[in-house]
Amino acid sequence: MTPKQQRGEATVELLLDAALRVYSEEGEQGLTVNAVTKASGVSLGSLYHHFGSIDGLVDALLLRWLERLLGELVTALQSTRTARTGVRSLVRAYLRFVREHPEVSMLLHSSRADRLGMTQAARLRDAQEARLTPLTEWVRHHVERGEVAPLPLPLIESLVLGPVVGTTRRWLTFGDVDLEEAARILPDRIWRSLSADPQ
Known part of the structure; x- marks a missing residue:
């Protein structure tokens, strides 16, 4: 696996973990792009790159x-x-x-x-x-x-x-x-x- 692929996988993990954390704390209504990017420290562009949307x-x-x-x-x-x-x-x-x-x-x-x-x-x-x-x-x-x-x-x-x-x-x-x-x-x-x- 290349370093770029490793970084991509790490980003995916950060986003998935953050989404679950936000859902746990705020419920479905709180599960927004802004909340997930803030909780994960991952950029909006990366979220869209890996998942297309919230x-x-x-x-x-x-x-x-x-x-x-x-x-x-x-x-x-x-x-x-x-x-x-x-x-x-x-x-x-x-x-x-x-x-x-x-x-x-x-x-x-x-x-x-x-x-x-x-x-x-x-x-x-x-x-x-x-x-x-x-x-x-x-x-x-x-x-x-x-x-x-x-x-x-x-x-x-x-x-x-x-x-x-x-x-x-x-x-x-x-x-x-x-x-x-x-x-x-x-x-x-x-x-x-x-x-x-x-x-």
């Missing part, structure tokens, strides 16, 4: 942390042997990530992230394909073994992540959910909805 910067920040979350979910599944223990590990890994990164989780579960997901769903899936493929393969494997009900993949995804995302949003918004309790209760409740033998 929207491009925030999208890159969302993608960075989405990739990290998906990576942690994949890692959680890789150490499990059964579908049931996989569901338990995935739910707990998701809630642990939220607890450890509340500011990031606020961004990942924001209306801005929802808008990005709705308008750029195909691009997001393509960008995260390397992370999503192991999750998809894990589901297929356990459907083929007869552990998971043979439901359409989008429904399985909704049955697993729907309750976790809903709980996360409740915790982030109202704070009236105990994430430790949720990590104990949700896995078995979710498993009942997925199991090929719900008894």
